[in-house]
Each structure stands twice: as C-alpha cells, then as structure tokens.
Amino acid sequence: xxxxxxxxxxxxxxxxxxxxxxxxxxxxxxxxxxxxxxxxxxxxxxxxxxxxxxxxxxxxxxxxxxxxxxxxxxxxxxxxxxxxxxxxxxxxxxxxxxxxxxxxxxxxxxxxxxxxxxxxxxxxxxxxxxxxxxxxxxxxxxxxx
Ligand SMILES: [Zn+2]
Numbered sequence: 001x002x003x004x005x006x007x008x009x010x011x012x013x014x015x016x017x018x019x020x021x022x023x024x025x026x027x028x029x030x031x032x033x034x035x036x037x038x039x040x041x042x043x044x045x046x047x048x049x050x051x052x053x054x055x056x057x058x059x060x061x062x063x064x065x066x067x068x069x070x071x072x073x074x075x076x077x078x079x080x081x082x083x084x085x086x087x088x089x090x091x092x093x094x095x096x097x098x099x100x101x102x103x104x105x106x107x108x109x110x111x112x113x114x115x116x117x118x119x120x121x122x123x124x125x126x127x128x129x130x131x132x133x134x135x136x137x138x139x140x141x142x143x144x145x
Pocket of ligand 1: 069070071072073074103104105106
C-alpha cells in the first residue's frame with residue numbers, strides 16, 4: 001500500500017496550492033501490530049511538515065497583503081527574502097518572510113529608501129506563536145525558584 005499525504009490550500013483570492021508532505025509505504029504481506037497505522041517517528045515527521053506547510057501558507061498570504069501601500073495601492077518592493085525562525089508548539093521552523101522596502105510615495109523620500117518594513121516582526125515580535133508563549137508562561141509559573 002502506498003499513501004501520499006497532500007496539503008491543499010485555497011487562498012482568499014481563489015488560488016489553490018498543493019504540497020506533498022509525506023508518503024508512507026506498507027508492504028501488503030507485513031501485517032504485524034507494530035506496522036499498523038502511523039509509528040511515532042512518522043507521525044512527528046508528518047506533523048512537522050504539516051505545520052511547516054500551514055505556517056508558510058499563512059505567512060505568505062499575510063505578507064502579500066502587507067505589501068500593498070495604504071496610500072497609493074502599489075506593491076512595496078522586496079528588500080530580501082531570507083528566512084526567519086519561528087518557535088511553535090510543534091517545534092522550531094524556518095519560514096520565508098521578506099523584508100520590504102517602504103513605498104516611494106511616502107513623503108520623506110530619503111528615509112523611504114533606507115527604511116525597511118518588517119511585517120514578520122510585527123506578526124511575531126517574540127519569534128514565537130502566542131500559543132507557545134502562553135504555555136511556557138503557564139508551565140513556568142508552576143515552578144518555584
Ligand atoms: Zn505608496
């Protein structure tokens with residue numbers, strides 16, 4: 001048996017994206033109890049790839065919206081597209097999050113050339129999801145120092 005696991009994402013603009021996140025192969029003649037269903041290593045691997053696919057899709061969509069200038073409606077240029085680290089409940093992930101140039105229509109043209117917009121930092125100032133931060137605070141409050 002061959003199982004392919006695919007994530008299909010449909011964005012607000014109607015675009016659909018498919019990502020293969022895993023594949024499981026099971027021999028038809030090997031029906032031993034330890035080979036039924038997912039093993040813990042396979043489950044962790046698939047969960048990590050699923051989290052990574054969902055994170056990147058959400059960040060891509062949010063950042064695409066933040067590229068539109070509020071004043072003139074043009075798209076801001078991308079300064080660089082290096083990855084950023086994001087800690088989640090399911091591990092640490094590296095996501096693509098571009099730094100944007102400020103739109104040329106801004107009044108202070110000199111500052112506009114230098115200033116960079118960091119939409120990823122605005123979304124995740126602590127480079128961690130709020131769910132993880134809340135859990136860490138709760139667990140930390142249970143321990144005495
Ligand atoms: Zn503008």
